[in-house]
């Protein structure tokens with residue numbers, strides 16, 4: 001049996017690494033005495049997994065995890081007690097108790113982001129928007145990725161265009177940062193990180209972005225069936 | 234508050250940004266405009282190290298438990314963070330409110346090791362606070378220091394405004410209360426410092442001066458104002474059961490040195506190892522009751538979610554009811570997968586029994602500290618461990634399935650001969666032989682014995698405070714003697730940096746004339762000296778030369794028994810006569826038995842121990 005849970009990762013807690021996050025949940029489950037399943041062996045650890053781990057520095061409104069449990073748990077009670085021990089910026093917003101399911105990481109295929117960035121030029125959102133549309137209309141967008149092969153890192157060129165669902169320019173925020181939304185592939189069958197999208201965009205549209213200063217937030221994660229994408233919870 | 238957009242930009246560039254964000258479970262977030270006194274508390278090392286310190290957790294909770302006071306933390310930013318902060322012009326800030334350190338009323342440092350002193354300067358500089366007390370006017374925070382190294386505060390006398398001698402949790406609220414008067418306007422900062430000297434355990438260096446003899450030793454330390462005390466008496470908590478104990482701990486997000494509950498069983502130690510400063514300054518021994526401890530553990534587990542409880546104290550096995558405590562803990566928490574760990578093990582049969590109890594749940598690495606290689610030298614330092622103890626302990630450990638052992642030693646102990654030094658190798662080989670001289674079918678696992686040697690640093694308030702440290706050359710000669718004699722890949726010999734121990738020894742027994750040296754060293758780029766990869770001995774040598782400080786005078790010189798020490802004005806509770814007696818006995822290789830078996834008249838008045846054990 002599993003609990004499938006959706007949670008947030010906001011504010012400075014975006015700087016927690018995946019490992020830190022796992023430790024945080026581990027301690028929180030211990031604190032509320034959740035009947036969690038432990039792995040066998042010399043050093044037993046609680047069994048749960050977080051899907052599509054975020055890179056350091058990205059906020060999220062919507063993360064997923066599966067927690068293996070040994071007995072049925074009332075979801076409302078679980079939510080109430082776990083959210084009391086979790087920090088305000090990492091809260092479980094929804095959960096379901098399910099019989100054995102395909103793991104959450106296996107079904108997620110799309111991620112939806114908000115990205116904010118500062119433009120050096122005074123370009124209007126409208127003009128940027130049309131340049132982006134034109135860019136996405138090209139036949140391919142090549143990005144060089146460094147992949148580890150054994151000990152060496154090998155550069156490979158890939159076409160990222162099929163990995164981009166859409167890019168929508170929303171406008172400007174109060175700090176005069178450009179705000180965009182974008183749907184990007186995630187999971188085992190091809191994935192692209194928002195920073196990689198911005199790297200290619202900055203290069204091809206001469207935006208001259210400081211990639212360390214992007215403010216990125218994940219808004220949703222989706223599964224896919226046929227041509228439809230849907231939220232797993 | 235600092236510029237948060239800048240902060241975000243920086244955090245994206247540095248390693249482990251979670252070191253700099255705060256927001257941990259059980260951290261406080263108070264409105265700084267609504268409290269009457271705000272204090273920044275600093276452990277002058279990197280976040281992970283500082284957060285593993287139990288004292289910080291106690292002080293932090295104690296102060297924040299008071300509605301009117303706010304205590305926020307600041308650590309030494311790691312070198313990458315420092316670089317980015319300087320580049321962006323971002324001042325050092327507290328983790329909780331992201332407020333500039335400079336804007337706090339008080340700034341307190343805990344002094345846990347001398348080699349963190351350059352980090353203190355670096356923290357001040359990043360906070361835009363002048364180093365010297367005399368250069369700071371009323372708009373800067375009052376600088377306070379406490380902790381074990383404050384027992385010789387003199388090397389930092391020109392930097393800090395005020396020192397707290399003894400157990401800080403006993404004094405700090407009284408100080409904050411007094412500071413409230415400053416905020417109300419009824420006291421100036423200057424008169425605050427003067428008033429503070431009336432609080433027992435408080436030392437304000439600027440009300441004293443020192444005169445010197447021609448040979449550079451101290452002639453006299455004298456008061457500049459009559460109302461300040463001649464002697465500063467250490468403060469300590471009389472009854473640990475009724476002391477303030479936090480029911481929660483800050484839980485860091487990132488991996489720290491001790492990712493677990495640190496349960497303090499008692500304070501003080503009765504063994505009387507002669508090299509050990511903690512064993513003297515934390516006297517008398519004071520225990521917490523089992524009931525009290527069980528109650529604390531339950532709260533801490535529920536409030537932190539940690540799954541390991543570490544039994545902490547100077548020598549945890551000396552807790553009078555240790556077996557009972559471990560049994561109760563094991564019974565209560567076994568099915569919640571809570572593990573127990575005992576960091577400081579002794580080598581006797583009793584410890585083995587406790588080990589058996591604990592080991593039902595988790596096996597951690599085995600470490601023993603014989604400290605010296607020969608029985609003769611162990612008698613000199615009064616480390617009551619015999620070769621039989623070592624044999625028994627490792628024999629048992631191997632039988633139970635352990636195959637890796639770590640042994641800790643010191644080099645440069647008083648009266649040490651080459652023969653004593655080579656004893657380190659002998660013990661390591663003995664351990665190896667015990668492992669392999671067993672029936673073949675019993676030999677399991679990948680055997681390794683690691684012998685680590687540190688270079689002895691004589692500390693104030695110990696019977697060895699008169700002793701001259703070995704020179705660096707002598708240390709290196711002894712070290713290579715051991716290293717060259719070990720020709721077995723299963724026996725590993727590690728040793729600490731002799732250069733570092735030399736600088737440490739200078740500050741450990743230093744006086745007020747060392748402030749310049751410290752500042753020079755910082756100016757040259759010394760920081761994180763306790764981290765061997767950052768320790769720059771050549772820069773320290775330059776700093777010594779340029780500040781005209783003779784390092785050997787402080788580190789290697791043997792003192793006369795009647796020499797006036799920079800720390801003589803502090804009363805640690807243990808008398809100088811006792812230390813002299815112990816020094817003389819040490820030289821003659823005579824041991825002093827544990828004072829649980831009879832009071833040794835160390836000078837502690839109203840010693841709680843005497844009633845309990847004798």
Ligand code: SF4
Pocket residue numbers: 503516517518828829831832833834835836837838840841842843
């Ligand atoms: S007064 Fe006696 S019993 Fe107490 S710590 Fe000193 S030697 Fe031990």
